[in-house]
Amino acid sequence: EDKVVQSPLSLVVHEGDTVTLNCSYEVTNFRSLLWYKQEKKAPTFLFMLTSSGIEKKSGRLSSILDKKELFSILNITATQTGDSAVYLCAAVAGGSQGNLIFGKGTKLSVKP
Amino acid sequence: DTGVSQDPRHKITKRGQNVTFRCDPISEHNRLYWYRQTLGQGPEFLTYFQNEAQLEKSRLLSDRFSAERPKGSFSTLEIQRTEQGDSAMYLCASSLLGGGNMSYTFGSGTRLTVV
Numbered sequence: 344e345d346k347v348v349q350s351p352l353s354l355v356v357h358e359g360d361t362v363t364l365n366c367s368y369e370v371t372n373f374r375s376l377l378w379y380k381q382e383k384k385a386p387t388f389l390f391m392l393t394s395s396g397i398e399k400k401s402g403r404l405s406s407i408l409d410k411k412e413l414f415s416i417l418n419i420t421a422t423q424t425g426d427s428a429v430y431l432c433a434a435v436a437g438g439s440q441g442n443l444i445f446g447k448g449t450k451l452s453v454k455p
Numbered sequence: 456d457t458g459v460s461q462d463p464r465h466k467i468t469k470r471g472q473n474v475t476f477r478c479d480p481i482s483e484h485n486r487l488y489w490y491r492q493t494l495g496q497g498p499e500f501l502t503y504f505q506n507e508a509q510l511e512k513s514r515l516l517s518d519r520f521s522a523e524r525p526k527g528s529f530s531t532l533e534i535q536r537t538e539q540g541d542s543a544m545y546l547c548a549s550s551l552l553g554g555g556n557m558s559y560t561f562g563s564g565t566r567l568t569v570v
């Protein structure tokens with residue numbers, strides 16, 4: 344059965360800290376991996392990763408995929424209180440019609 | 456078009472009642488998905504439409520659940536004889552065939568509480 348596992352499930356840091364969120368997957372005919380940020384409502388898109396070893400960056404956030412070891416990481420540098428959210432990782436399997444297989448998420452709390 | 460809209464935002468119902476949720480996708484998106492998210496979990500896939508055709512259903516979608524997308528635009532998700540275990544956030548997403556996963560956009564969800 345396809346599955347996505349995220350760790351840690353929750354994390355508390357102070358402003359200015361750097362955090363690394365982990366996502367591992369076992370997905371049949373893996374196609375791509377997506378990261379989302381969820382703040383009590385709709386998940387909002389962060390990154391899509393398809394190729395191994397190519398880092399995607401957006402401001403203080405970056406992510407990379409390792410298709411050999413079947414994992415991805417999401418890094419957030421110089422964290423701010425506004426980064427507090429649940430970060431979701433989702434995989435797309437080949438043969439699916441685009442439905443996403445989500446992990447449970449990592450709840451990040453950034454303290455001032 | 457400002458994105459994917461879901462209505463209502465919140466619904467409280469008594470066990471045994473029927474409820475219906477509505478999703479209005481981004482107008483040019485031809486794919487529409489329903490997910491369910493319970494506390495502390497990631498969203499779980501329920502069903503998917505391409506235009507008006509329902510092409511895939513998860514085993515999570517029991518026979519008390521039915522979804523429609525009659526004209527290939529908005530969609531409804533009905534739950535009959537609700538149970539307390541149906542309490543969850545129901546998320547709708549839409550995407551564009553050929554747009555890849557980056558076009559995948561979620562609505563804000565309908566939070567259902569069954570009492």
